[in-house]
Amino acid sequence: MSIITENKRTKSVLENSSFPSNEVMLDLKDLKKIYPTPKGDYVVLENLNLQIKKEEFVTIIGHSGCGKTTMLSMIAGLNPISGGSISVLGKHIKGPGPDRGVIFQSPSLMPWMTSLENVLLGVNQVFPHATKKERNDVAKYYLQKVGLEDAFHKKASELSQGMQQRVGIARAFAIKPKVLLLDEPFGMLDSLTRGELQDILIEIWNKEKITAVMITHDVDEAIFLADRVVMMTSGPKAKIGDILDINFERPRTRKSVLEHDDYYTYRKHLIDFLEH
Amino acid sequence: MKASATLVKTANFLGLGIFKTLKDLFTGKLEKEEFKNFLRKSIVPLASILLFIGLWHLGAKSLYNKEAEFKIEKALKDQGPEAAEALKLCMASGKSSCQPNTLPSPSQVWKSFNSLLKDHKIISADKAAFAEKTAVLNEQRAADGKTAIVYTGRPSFVDQIFRSLKTVFAGFLLALLIAVPLGIFIGLSPTLKSAFNWFIQIFKPVSPVVWYLLVFMIVKTLLIESNEDSSFTISFISVGLCSMWATLVNTAMGVSSVDKDYINVAKVLKLGTFQKIFKVVLPSSLPLIFTGLKITLSVAWMVLIAIELLAQSPGLGLFVWEEFQNGANDSNAKIIVAMFVIGIIGFLLDRLMLTIQNWVSFDKTDAI
DSSP states (O other), X not given: OHHHHHHHXXXXXXXXXXXXXXXXXXXXXXXXXXXXXXXXXXXXXXXXXXXXXXXXEXXXXXXXXXXXXXXXXXXXXXXXXXXXXXXXXXXXXXXXXXXXXXXXXXXXXXXXXXXHHHHHHHHHHHOTTSOHHHHHHHHHHHHHHTTOTTOTTSBGGGSOHHHHHHHXXXXXXXXXXXXXXXXXXXXXXXXXXXXXXXXXXXXXXXXHOOEEEEEOSOHXXXXXXXXXXXXXXXXXXXXXXXXXXXXXXSSOOHHHHHHSTTHHHHHHHHHHHHHO | OHHHHHHHHHHHHTTOTHHHHHHHHHHTOOOHHHHHHHIIIIIHHHHHHHHHXXXXXXXXXXXXXXXXXXXXXXXXXXXXXXXXXXXXXXXXXXXXXXXXXXXXXXXXXXXXXXXHHHHHHHHHHHHHHHHHHHHHHHHHHHHTTOOOOOOOSOOOHHHHHHHHHHHHHHHHHHHHHHHHHHHXXXXXXXXXXXXXXXXXXXXXXXXXXXXXXXXXXXXXXXXXXXXXXXXHHHHHHHHHHHHHHHHHHHHHHHHHTOOHHHHHHHHHTXXXXXXXXXXXXXXXXXXXXXXXXXXXXXXXXXXXXXXXXXHTOSSHHHHHHHHHHHOOTTHHHHHHHHHHHHHHHHXXXXXXXXXXXXXXXXXXXXXX
């Protein structure tokens, strides 16, 4: 339990400080990605610059194949950088690590493990010195937060897609990353389940305020979740085309967002960008 | 009631769903659709077995007649009409010394099966008597630090079966201990893969007989100082080396084709090599490893017969060979009995592996 309470304490300190924080959490500088092909280099990303502040939720939107996922997997450290740099709190990243939690497009749970074991896989790795009970408590806490208190001991293969992705969310939050990377996590779900999971995600996020970068295809999702929506130009040589600040107050509800006067202005802005 | 439910569950698990239908038939719970299914699953195989035995009977009969006619004609030509007449009478009387030597009929095989069982009972009784007789003496010898006197009589057919099973399991275990770890290393490291690839490609198609000779050359020299019979060692090592390839290839394939998502999760969580292997790679490649192990066990059982025969190691293979050399009038029937026993045990071993696979594997649909 101490891990959770400790976290609450640090959080309350953060809450007292001015919000939003101006400290840069994630810094992408002149980022470049090249795939060599027999016909010469294929440049996916070029001159990509983006700074994401602490406790900020950024969504990234752009056409399919523009290099959004490439960018995200480079931040995660799963894809090598061809040029430029990525740093977290001023430190250049070297390969993947649990300071950058990832929620993948497919839930990517180990199907032979229970949902609890799946979450524990990460928790054990990040809190090796905590007692077994403490680690169990952390895992259970987050599973309960995503509404899976009845499915601790269910095998991941027995869960529905939506429930599997809930475990994916719990696993990502439970390792207390500095940055949360979400690669179209709800893309494979039906719209009802997608809405449910967006609510769950934003509810946990409101508590934890982990800096988040999320890729999405869904304009409404991008607006509902984000502080800023980053629009990427189409590839090759994709870069950031435009950034839109979303000034809705937090915590938000779907209803308040939809009824807000600015909602349709934002929406129009994004759709105009995507259609040109 | 609960016990019977468990029984039905176990039967279904073993792929013997027919027991549930049989139970329903007797308790009167059977639906029409299920009844049709029951017919298909029980009557049809039964009918095909009967048809098989019938064809076998007819075939054996015609072969018998052909052989008999040829023999009589030969006697007529070589020794004259009296000898031919005498041979005809001898054959008709069913005397074993003058029966034509050909494919035995189902009834002869059944008779041989029973006589083998009877033989087993006699030998077992012999053994028990021997053990009783030597019990006191052996105790004395043990106290004096001498080795015990053991029964050295002829092994029965059932003993041979167990000897064969022992050899096959020893060989299978050897294959498992070599092929699974090696397969994991090869699957994980592309360097090791290219180091071992030529080795696998060249040795995989080598015939059991050659494996036996190779092992014989090596083990004979290694055990040159020991007086013990090395035939068991040679045969189980040969069986293991012959059969391990399927497991090796399948394990390497399973390990190298683990879902990229799982590997990414392991990378993001920075799992150590040990944890990565035991928590992610192995469980996910288990279905393929088991497919390999299943093939290995069936190959092991198949080559065992040939290897036992060459190695003169006691077991079903040697039994078949000795019966063939023996040439007694019921030898052919005994060989056919051994053939069926080998087939049925092979089938049971396959079922056993399937059951274990179902037990340990996360993905129940993968079991073939």
